[in-house]
Amino acid sequence: MLLDVQNLTITFDTKYGPLTAVRDLSFSLKMGETLGVVGESGCGKSITNLAIMGLLPTQAKISATRLAFEGNDLVSMSERQWQRLRGKDIAMIFQDPMSALNPCYTVGHQLVETLLVHRDFSKKEAWSESLNLMEQVGIPAPSERLKAYPHELSGGMAQRVMIAMAISSNPKLLIADEPTTALDVTIQDQILRLLKDLQEKRQMSLMLVTHDLGVVAQNTDRIQVMYAGEVVESGLTQEVIHHPTHPYTSGLLAGHPTAEVSTKGKARLPSIPGMVPDLRHRPQGCQFHPRCSYAQDKCRREMPSDAGPTRCFYPLSNGRPA
Numbered sequence: 001m002l003l004d005v006q007n008l009t010i011t012f013d014t015k016y017g018p019l020t021a022v023r024d025l026s027f028s029l030k031m032g033e034t035l036g037v038v039g040e041s042g043c044g045k046s047i048t049n050l051a052i053m054g055l056l057p058t059q060a061k062i063s064a065t066r067l068a069f070e071g072n073d074l075v076s077m078s079e080r081q082w083q084r085l086r087g088k089d090i091a092m093i094f095q096d097p098m099s100a101l102n103p104c105y106t107v108g109h110q111l112v113e114t115l116l117v118h119r120d121f122s123k124k125e126a127w128s129e130s131l132n133l134m135e136q137v138g139i140p141a142p143s144e145r146l147k148a149y150p151h152e153l154s155g156g157m158a159q160r161v162m163i164a165m166a167i168s169s170n171p172k173l174l175i176a177d178e179p180t181t182a183l184d185v186t187i188q189d190q191i192l193r194l195l196k197d198l199q200e201k202r203q204m205s206l207m208l209v210t211h212d213l214g215v216v217a218q219n220t221d222r223i224q225v226m227y228a229g230e231v232v233e234s235g236l237t238q239e240v241i242h243h244p245t246h247p248y249t250s251g252l253l254a255g256h257p258t259a260e261v262s263t264k265g266k267a268r269l270p271s272i273p274g275m276v277p278d279l280r281h282r283p284q285g286c287q288f289h290p291r292c293s294y295a296q297d298k299c300r301r302e303m304p305s306d307a308g309p310t311r312c313f314y315p316l317s318n319g320r321p322a
């Protein structure tokens with residue numbers, strides 16, 4: 001197992017007291033596998049990624065029965081050990097490439113520096129590997145572009161540079177946190193195809209966080225649906241997309257017939273009435289019950305367990321309560 005997360009809970013110390021943003025989250029990822037993570041804004045997708053990268057802010061407290069990468073415990077890892085892992089075996093692509101690139105240095109400088117940190121290269125070798133990477137991510141006239149500053153690149157181009165930097169260390173796991181939201185639709189498609197292509201060629205594992213169910217349907221092996229910091233449904237992508245069993249998943253897919261999701265590839269999350277609960281006012285029982293049209297008394301009182309693929313007392317079958 002490449003990544004093994006069991007019962008991960010993330011709590012923030014805030015002026016309102018401790019708030020639990022991620023609760024009892026369990027999932028794992030094998031080498032070469034692609035996992036799609038979906039859920040509305042505020043469901044805990046990004047902070048889960050930050051926990052895996054060891055980048056949570058200090059006011060966040062983590063607990064987990066297991067949080068391991070290649071069998072090594074991440075919770076007890078020292079900052080020194082993190083530096084060897086982060087950006088090398090585990091790399092991440094952020095939503096906004098401009099915030100992750102340093103405006104004061106050329107693209108080439110930043111790529112070369114990254115390569116010198118993580119790979120055993122001379123400066124000359126690092127420069128030629130930079131050219132090679134720029135070609136791999138489909139940047140035309142790469143030697144010119146290496147001399148450019150980030151602000152001289154288009155958004156799509158900057159995103160490609162970010163991808164080049166992320167894969168420069170040959171990571172085993174690449175986490176892409178909404179890598180294309182800032183881009184227009186045609187560029188989004190190109191970037192996603194590129195990511196998928198690189199994932200296959202390099203046999204990397206990929207965690208793809210997105211609001212776009214079409215993207216998940218086309219590009220992932222498995223899917224994990226998050227709601228209010230919990231995984232509410234997980235399974236093989238095609239299975240979940242065509243036969244959702246959690247009312248939340250079904251709600252996300254509503255209005256997007258499965259055929260449309262899997263072929264057209266552009267299905268934004270439709271809105272389900274109501275909102276993700278404020279962490280200060282989590283409902284009792286199932287977190288989704290206030291928005292669920294199938295909720296019953298038990299759902300208002302008790303919390304469904306995460307054993308099994310669907311965190312629901314009354315999972316759907318063919319779109320209806322069984």
Ligand SMILES: Nc1ncnc2c1ncn2[C@@H]1O[C@H](COP(=O)(O)OP(=O)(O)OP(=O)(O)O)[C@@H](O)[C@H]1O
Nearest residue numbers: 012014021040041042043044045046047048057279
């Ligand atoms: N530093 C912090 N202090 C307190 N709460 C935080 C902090 N960072 C994140 N949170 C809370 O954790 C929850 C999950 O946030 P997260 O950024 O992981 O959401 P997300 O699923 O990535 O959403 P989006 O789709 O908008 O990116 C939110 O309720 C957020 O307010």
Ligand SMILES: [Mg+2]
Nearest residue numbers: 045046047177
């Ligand atoms: Mg996020």
